[in-house]
Amino acid sequence: MYKLFYYPRNASWAPHLVLAEMGVEFELILVDRKTNQQKSAEYLALNPTGRIPTLAHHDLVIFESAAICLYLCDKHPESGLIPGATSPLRATFYQWLFYLNSTIQPELMVYFYPQKHTAGESTKEISLAQELRxxxxxxxxxxxxxxxxxxxxxxxxxxxxxLFMLCHWASDFSHPPLDFKNLGAYLRKLAMRDVVKSVCKREGTDLAIYT
Structure with missing residues (x-):
């Protein structure tokens, strides 16, 4: 059985959704960020980055959300959550996954944790600039x-x-993702999926903004 170490609405959210969509058996193990459990010796022995999520499967331990999702796709190709290896859509899939994971997500982290990136600017200035970016x-x-x-x-x-995970993180923007014509309609449709509803119920995430 897969074991997903998670915290609600953290970067574990995407792997949680993927596991639920695949319909495979998995165990959720809460890593309590409120008590900095991700920095505990026990957790660091699994994931030396001290970050969430981590996936354990038999003797294999993987961290980084995108890597976890790709591993799951390799284990369950029948799920169709990644285009086939010979499909031209495979390259498009990689393009967007890398853009989401290595471009948008890091910029969002600067927005949420500006104190880690200040070089004379105020944290408010950094957050405002990141929101625009x-x-x-x-x-x-x-x-x-x-x-x-x-x-x-x-x-x-x-x-x-x-994308659903990253957009939800940005819900408090002055021009949030839901305000975009195409992106907003897309997010509302995703929020209606049974998998999204069940995962959000399990994590205690309110989907009211999408209705």
């Missing part, structure tokens, strides 16, 4: 979603759950 990135995604139900191809993939 990330909003521009969401604008690019909004254009890519025109006339589409999913980010890659005609069915849901890991990219959609990754």
């Amino acid at each position: 990330v909003t521009e990135m969401f604008s690019l995604v909004d254009k890519a979603l025109e006339g589409k139900d999913f980010l890659v191809g005609d069915s849901i993939t890991v990219c959609d759950y990754f």
Whole structure:
């Protein structure tokens, strides 16, 4: 059985959604950030980065959300959450997953933790600049979603759950993702999926903003 070490609405959210979408058996293990459990010796023995999430599967331990999702796709190709290896959509899938994981997500982390990135600027100035930067990135995604139900191809993939997670994190922006025409409609449709509802109920996440 898979064991996912998680905390609600953290970067473990995408792997949690992927596991639920695949319909495989898994155990959720709460890592309490309120008590800095992710920095405990026990957790660091599993994940030396001291961050969430971590996936344990038999003797294998993996950290980093995107890596966990790709591993799960490799183990369960029948899920269709990644295009086939010979499909031209495979490259598009990688493009968007890397953009979400290595471009948008790090910029969001600067927005949420400006105190780690100040070099004379106020934390407020950094957060405002980052909000504008990330909003521009969401604008690019909004254009890519025109006339589409999913980010890659005609069915849901890991990219959609990754994007849903990042967009939810940005819900408090002055121009949040839900305010974009295409992106907003897309997010509302995703929020209606049974998998999203069940995972959010389990994590205690309110989906009222999408109705």
